[in-house]
Amino acid sequence: MSAAAPVLEAESLRVAYGGNQALDLPRLALGAGELVGVVGANGAGKSTLVNALLGWSRGRPRVSGRVRLDGEDISALPTHERVRRGLLLVPEGGAVFARLTVTENLAASADRATGRAYTEDEVFALFPRLRERLHHTGGQLSGGERQMLAIARALRLGPRALVLDEPSIGLAPRLVVSVLETVRRLVDERGLSVLLVEQNVRAAIEVVDRLVLIERGRVLAEGPVAAMRDDPRIIQAYLGEGAA
Numbered sequence: 001m002s003a004a005a006p007v008l009e010a011e012s013l014r015v016a017y018g019g020n021q022a023l024d025l026p027r028l029a030l031g032a033g034e035l036v037g038v039v040g041a042n043g044a045g046k047s048t049l050v051n052a053l054l055g056w057s058r059g060r061p062r063v064s065g066r067v068r069l070d071g072e073d074i075s076a077l078p079t080h081e082r083v084r085r086g087l088l089l090v091p092e093g094g095a096v097f098a099r100l101t102v103t104e105n106l107a108a109s110a111d112r113a114t115g116r117a118y119t120e121d122e123v124f125a126l127f128p129r130l131r132e133r134l135h136h137t138g139g140q141l142s143g144g145e146r147q148m149l150a151i152a153r154a155l156r157l158g159p160r161a162l163v164l165d166e167p168s169i170g171l172a173p174r175l176v177v178s179v180l181e182t183v184r185r186l187v188d189e190r191g192l193s194v195l196l197v198e199q200n201v202r203a204a205i206e207v208v209d210r211l212v213l214i215e216r217g218r219v220l221a222e223g224p225v226a227a228m229r230d231d232p233r234i235i236q237a238y239l240g241e242g243a244a
């Protein structure tokens with residue numbers, strides 16, 4: 001990675017729901033063409049982080065800190081402005097229109113596409129399965145296909161940074177591998193910058209460059225994946241025998 005400003009950067013990001021401090025993150029940086037995994041158990045604060053990056057929330061949390069996209073402070077911008085600048089989120093479960101067909105779902109994104117947008121052919125080359133399902137509605141797709149369509153929709157908008165919240169959830173193990181490998185290809189072949197949020201540490205560790213482990217809203221450990229693989233905290237909690 002070069003010394004250029006990170007594509008996405010958070011500083012002193014804190015989120016509290018009432019008296020409950022759900023996130024306290026001194027710094028998180030995503031470099032250009034980097035795939036960073038934020039992992040942690042259920043309730044660790046992963047979605048809270050994702051929502052704070054996007055400037056979105058369920059309920060009424062107190063949020064403080066800075067978020068920068070390509071060096072520009074976007075902390076005060078509403079979600080749709082962050083999205084327009086290329087900070088794209090695929091939320092848990094994948095955002096697709098259940099009543100629209102695959103074609104229509106993709107067209108809905110293309111209408112708002114930027115210069116960074118992937119073409120339809122590029123999207124189908126990444127997810128050939130979607131081409132076979134063109135006339136199926138979002139509601140008729142399997143969990144894996146829905147996740148692919150959600151990522152495809154984000155690509156059609158033209159991401160600067162892509163944030164994926166638990167893309168593996170509810171997917172058969174084989175599909176988890178397939179979806180995450182495609183994400184890796186986007187990084188390797190297209191230089192996309194991706195923040196991958198996952199409870200599935202075992203799967204995430206196979207594709208990311210760096211891993212950030214969070215627990216109760218705080219960073220417990222972080223580093224290049226090669227080192228994190230040998231971290232006793234990761235092994236004990238996630239990789240060892242009898243681990244989650």
Ligand SMILES: Nc1ncnc2c1ncn2[C@@H]1O[C@H](COP(=O)(O)OP(=O)(O)O)[C@@H](O)[C@H]1O
Nearest residue numbers: 017022041042043044045046047048049058059
């Ligand atoms: N809208 C909300 N109101 C109150 N507490 C919340 C809300 N959303 C999340 N929390 C709390 O914040 C903590 C982190 O939740 P979350 O970010 O959803 O975890 P994860 O995505 O890692 O499973 C949990 O203790 C959760 O109960």
Ligand SMILES: [Mg+2]
Nearest residue numbers: 046047048092
């Ligand atoms: Mg979550």
